[in-house]
Amino acid sequence: MPYRRFGATGLQVSEIGFGAWAIGGKAYGAVDVKDSLRALARAEELGCNLVDTASATVYGDSELVLGEFLRERRSRWIVATKYSFQPEGMTATLEAQLKRLGTDAIDFYQLHWLPGDPHLDDELYGLKKAGKVRFIGASIYAASDIDRVIDHLHLDGVQLPFSLLDPDPFLLRVDRLRQRGLAVLIRSALKEGFLTGKFRRDATFPDPNDQRHSWSAEKISRTFDEVERFRFLEADAGSLLRAAVAYPLSYPEVSSVLLGTKTAAQAESNFHEIPGARLSTPSLHRILTLQDEMDAGGRRRPAALVRRVLGLS
Template sequence: MRTRDFGRTGLRVSERGFGAWAIGGASFGAVPAEQALDALARAEALGCNFVDTAAVYGESEALLGRFLPGRRDRWIVASKYSGQPQGLTALVHEQLRRLNTDRIDFYQLHWAPRGKDEALFDELDALKRAGKLRFVGVSLRSAGDIDHVLARPGIDGLQICVSLLDPDPLLARLALLRARGVGVIARSVLKGGFLTGKYDAAARFTDPADQRRGWEPARIRMLAQQARAFDFLAASAGSLHAAAIAYPLSFPEVSTVILSCKSVEQVEANLGGAPPAALAPALLERIAQVQRQLGVSPASSGVRLWRRLKARIGLA
């Protein structure tokens, strides 16, 4: 698997990373420990060296703590603080014990703090100077979040949602990300599976976790229809799944995409096979045209708002 620079940190990360939310068992159903450990081992064999977890991901950190001994130097470990009541510093020490390590390579705040919460940045800096955290950043949502966070010094990387259906905030802030030279982790690149071709408009989700994510029938129908608009990519990329992974990697500002895996089969599907090739400029322009038509591009917020309204009231 190819690697890329993680901003200006000196780290080299695999282009595809292991998203460890699902193996924690808290949000997507129970996962047997041995199944999770086998998935991590297969990812390593395929050349993956980046794993993204968080304290709120159930047993995810504890499973990594079982997996990492003897191979710690082969992995770049990212985790997060999500506002737990014990506070940032106390949580980091708990996470170090769970992860069975003496440092976390990239540590993120799970939102873009404002107001009094901005004191967390000073706490991050202190933990970084103490050697508990090697590099720090924020997992955030919007272009405004990027502006706010990158106005501060000492930010090494960001995690943002990037997919064929979510070109913003990446495209809206490419120049700023390039100028600051931060590492960029792309999440949700498969849009909950809709950009794999796995689901159609008739799909229904009965798991409470999926219902909490907003997978009501109108939204499912909208996402399935939007995903079909990119079927033309299969001819050049081999499949919509492959094209969806290649899309964020077509921008050199992106360091890695994290793909959720909870079994060897999912690892093979997401991390195996030929390395995703960057999509050609002409193909990216056609994608941008489709994004504008769908109302999901940064320049079409009005159309996007109208489509969301139609989905909520159940219009076709």
């Protein structure tokens, strides 16, 4: 398992992180808690040292399950979780999270999204000063969120979506992220599982608790077609799954790619088969060309800069 610098925090994190969102709820299908505990144990054996979850209701008992696992091994893990704007407020929510996780401090505490209330920023800074959290960040969704973090907040890192199919907002602000030196966690690298290559054009998700249940047949078909355009990467990386994770890891600004994991079998795949996967220079060139072709919105990514960051120019 290769490790990477976590921004300017001094932490070194596994390049593949354990996304624990699914281990306590049903948002990604039914869960066997015992299998989830085995998954965490296997991930640790394979070198994973970063786990990310949240306190939002949709994630159910994820923090409780994680706390049970960490009971005898807290020092081996970098624990990241989030404040999801519960009615009781940030400080009270954090205290409950610390209890569920069985720890005195959270390593990386994130706002689940950027709030409009500036006083919440002050409360977050205060929790860091008090030692309740070691480092702070935000889960973000748009390029404008990155601008706000860099221009107005004093955070240690961000978490954002980035995949072969959805390269923004990362590519739109890769220069600013590099200059600021923020830790960058990547989520949704597999595009809700479609970039594993295991779903067909006519895939359905009948479980109402599965967040893909609401996807229209048109959206599923369109996503399938987009995935097919990247099948050429299988020859380079060995599988579409490995290629999908190798792509964000091609950028040195990325600290770790979070992969949702809830079974021991998934842990074997995510933390044994994927780490170390890399893409060739010709493949990276072709990816950027395809992404430009798929960008109907004309977001004017800094193509020359992106190629320079990747060492392609």
